[in-house]
Amino acid sequence: MSRKKDLTKKESFWNRKRSDKEKAEDAKAKHWAREWLDALIWAAVAAIILRTFFFGAYRIPTPSMEKTLLTGDFLIVTKLAYGPRTPMTVSVPFTEIYVPGINLPWFRIPGYSEVKRNDIVVFNYPIDVAPISAKTNYIKRAVGMPGDRLRVDAKDLYVNGERAEQYETLMFNYRAITRGGVRLSPAKVREAGGSVVQSGNGEYILNLTSELAGEMESWPEIESVEQFVLPEDFNIFSRRGFNFSRGFNNHDHIPEFTVPYAGQQVELTPENWNIYQDILERYERVSVQQDNGQFIINGEETNLYTIQKDYYFMMGDNRDDSEDSRYWGFVPDDHVIGKAGMIYFSWDGERWLPRVGRMFDLIHS
Template structure:
C-alpha cells in the first residue's frame, strides 16, 4: 500500500528518534555541567574575595565563641588577599615551594581594637595562606602600649575593656567540711576544677559569675588566680616577651609594632623582634655579642615594614595566643568573624539552637 512505510523508512525514523533523544540528553547534561561549573566558580570567588566558613575547634574563645560554632568570616572587612598558592580548591592541598605574587585588595576598614579576627597562625612552617586558621580578639593594634599585671591587661595605661565572654581562673574558698557543687557552678556559668588544698577550688568563669558565687553562703572568699611573677610554667624554648620563659599572667610594657617604627636591637629585646625581622619580613640577621648584622650590614637599628597585632583568646587561661608566640603580621590577617550560622554541642549531640544565625558583636 502506498501509505505504508517501507522498512527502510521505519528504520530511518527510529534512528532519527534515537538521535533526537541523545541530543536532548546531551543538552540536559551540558546544562547541568554548565550550572555546576558556574556554581563552583562562583563559590570559589566568594570564598576567595568575600566570605569564608570557619569552625571553632577549641575552647580558647569561650564563652564568646563556643567549640562547635560555625562562623561566616568577612574578608571584605579588612580587604581580601589575592591567591598566594596553587592548590586544589576547597582543600588544604597546595603545591609546595611555589608562592604566587599577591596583594591585599582594599577593604571596608582596618583591624580595630577588640575586633574578633581570623588569621593564619604565624609560626606555622608553611606559605601564609596555607597556615592554620586561628580566631582571637585583637586586644592591641599597631602602636598600642600593652602590659599585663597580675592577670589584668592594660592598654595605653588603662585597664582593658571587659566583655561578658571573657573568662579567667578564680580561686574560691569555702567553709570547713563543705564541698562545692560542680553542677551548681556549671549552672551559674563556670567550670570547676578541684584544687589540691582542702576547701579551695579553682573555677574558670567571667567577672559576673564570680560576683554571683561570691554571694553564696558556703563561699568565704573569691579572688583572681595569679601566677607569681617569674613563675616558669612552660619550657624555655617557647617565645617570651620577658626573661626567656612564658608567664601569661605578667607582661612587661610592650609596644605593638607598626609600619615605619624604628627599633634599637639589644640582646635584651631581640627575642621580641626576632620573628618579625627574620620570619615575617625576610631578613638575615647575625649576632656578635651586642652587635647585630642585618643583610650583611652592621647595624642595631631596624625599621618595621608592616603593621602587627596582639591577639588574645577570651578564655584567658585556656588560650595560646600572642602571650606565647608573639605578634600577628598584617599579611596573616584573613578576615573578621561576622556571624554564627550553625553551632553543634558535641556533649549533647544536639545543635545549639539559641546560637544559630547570631551576629558576632565585639
C-alpha cells in the same frame, strides 16, 4: 517475493524511526548533561570567587574565645572588611592542598574598614611553617594596634597606660574554697556556665566570668572565690618553644612593650631579641647574626632596624585558656584574613544538640 519486500521495507522504516527517536533522546540527554555541567562549573567558579574575595566560613574548635564565641559555633567571616587578599599560592579549590614552592605575587584589595582595637579577627597562625594563606586559621580579639604600648599586670591588660575595656564575656581562672572541704559539683559549675580546671582538698581552680564568680560567693557550699593570679616568678614559659615568651615568666605578668609598626626604628639588644626575633627572621626575612651583643643584619654590623610591616597583638577572651600573642607574639598585617561577622550555626557537642538561640547572631566587638 513482493510481500517479503514490503515487510522488509516496513521493518526498515520502523527501525529508521526508532533510530531517529533514539538519536533525539541521546541528543536531549547530552544537552541536559551539558547544561548541568555548565551550571556546576559556574557554581564552582562563583563559590571560589565568593570564598576568595568576599566571605569565608570558620568553625570555633576550642574554648579560647568563650563566652564570646563557643566551641561549635560556625561563623561567616567578612573578608571585605579589611580587604581580601588575592591568591598567594597555587592550590586545589575547596581543599588545603597547595603546590609547594610556588608563591604568587599578591596584593590586598582595599576594604571598607581597618582593623580596630577589640575587633574579633580571623588570621593565619603566624608561626606555622607554610605559605601564609596555607597556615592554620586562628580567631582572637585584636587588643593591641600598631604602636600601642601594652602590659599585663596581674592578669589585667593595660593599653597605652589605661586598663583595657572589660567585657562581661571575659573568662579567667578563679580559686574557690568550699566550706569544711565539702565537694563542689562539677555539673553544677558547668550548668552555671563555668568549668572545673583542677580540684583537691576543698580547693578548686574554676574557669569563670567575673559575673559568675560574684554569684558563686552566695552558694552555700562556697567559702570564698578570688581570681587566681600566678606569682610573678612562677615560670611556665620556660617550658614552651615560643620566641616571644622566652624573656617572660608567665602570661599573668608581662612588662610594657610597644606593638611594632611600619617605620618604627628599634634598637636590638640581647634582652629584647625575644620580642623581635620572629619579626626579623620569620616575617620580614632578614638575615641576622649575633656576636657578643652586636647584631649583624643582612651583612651589616648594626643594632638598629626599621620595621617594615604593621603588627597586631591578639588575645582570646578566655584569658587563662587561650594560647595567643602572649605566647607566640605578634600577627603581621599580611596574615589578617577578615572580621568575624555572624554565627550561622552552633552545635553543642556535649548535649549533641544545636544551639538554636545562637543561629544568625551578629558578632559585635
